[in-house]
Amino acid sequence: MLNKRYASDCRFLRGVLHPKDWPDVSGKEIAFWGRSNVGKSSLLNALMKRKNLAKVSKTPGRTQSINFYQVQEGVRYVDLPGYGYACVPEVLQNMWHKNVLEYVLTRTSLSLVVILVDSRRDVGPQDIEVMNFLTKSLIPLQCLYTKIDCISSAQRRLLKLNAGEIHHLKTSTTTGEGVFELRTHILNTLQKG
Ligand SMILES: Nc1nc2c(ncn2[C@@H]2O[C@H](COP(=O)(O)OP(=O)(O)OP(=O)(O)O)[C@@H](O)[C@H]2O)c(=O)[nH]1
Numbered sequence: 246m247l248n249k250r251y252a253s254d255c256r257f258l259r260g261v262l263h264p265k266d267w268p269d270v271s272g273k274e275i276a277f278w279g280r281s282n283v284g285k286s287s288l289l290n291a292l293m294k295r296k297n298l299a300k301v302s303k304t305p306g307r308t309q310s311i312n313f314y315q316v317q318e319g320v321r322y323v324d325l326p327g328y329g330y331a332c333v334p335e336v337l338q339n340m341w342h343k344n345v346l347e348y349v350l351t352r353t354s355l356s357l358v359v360i361l362v363d364s365r366r367d368v369g370p371q372d373i374e375v376m377n378f379l380t381k382s383l384i385p386l387q388c389l390y391t392k393i394d395c396i397s398s399a400q401r402r403l404l405k406l407n408a409g410e411i412h413h414l415k416t417s418t419t420t421g422e423g424v425f426e427l428r429t430h431i432l433n434t435l436q437k438g
């Protein structure tokens with residue numbers, strides 16, 4: 246389904262919140278979700294082989310809308326606003342949350358949610374909550390660690406997901422580690438159905 250040319254075909258479609266503004270539901274979507282600043286937008290750029298298509302920032306809370314990227318005809322990546330960022334007014338957080346929850350629960354084109362966890366912080370209570378919620382809602386889920394270049398090999402071995410039963414990948418947009426594996430996993434998911 247994803248062809249080799251897809252990197253050059255990628256384009257930003259729209260950044261919106263309300264369901265009425267979401268693109269037509271046809272095709273398939275892979276959504277990226279995790280704490281603010283975990284590296285969602287960076288990973289999307291790496292996957293799309295583009296430097297700045299998704300806006301990256303040192304300041305948490307940069308992605309404030311549901312951002313849709315056309316990867317190729319019928320395939321979209323979706324950058325979701327991050328959770329756990331306290332410096333945004335609560336009302337705004339609630340609005341993001343409400344729309345993001347509605348997105349994951351109702352979007353029939355959603356094929357997979359990729360949950361990103363910062364390897365320096367490891368899995369936190371909100372990550373667990375989100376993973377449990379997706380599992381209970383029967384939404385296909387792939388977990389991965391980001392910024393794996395920032396921790397030592399000893400710390401890698403202690404990562405909590407290693408001991409759990411959840412299959413996960415370890416990635417770095419600095420070194421490129423795990424990006425190929427993630428792309429392959431996405432490709433397999435898209436081909437399955
Ligand atoms: N060392 C290192 N830094 C990274 C990596 N991925 C992202 N970063 C940095 O982490 C910061 C946040 O990255 P973003 O991609 O903007 O994170 P985000 O999850 O989209 O953040 P929000 O949109 O604010 O929720 C930036 O300063 C990135 O350069 C990585 O693999 N290694």
Ligand SMILES: [Mg+2]
Nearest residue numbers: 285286307308
């Ligand atoms: Mg972002």
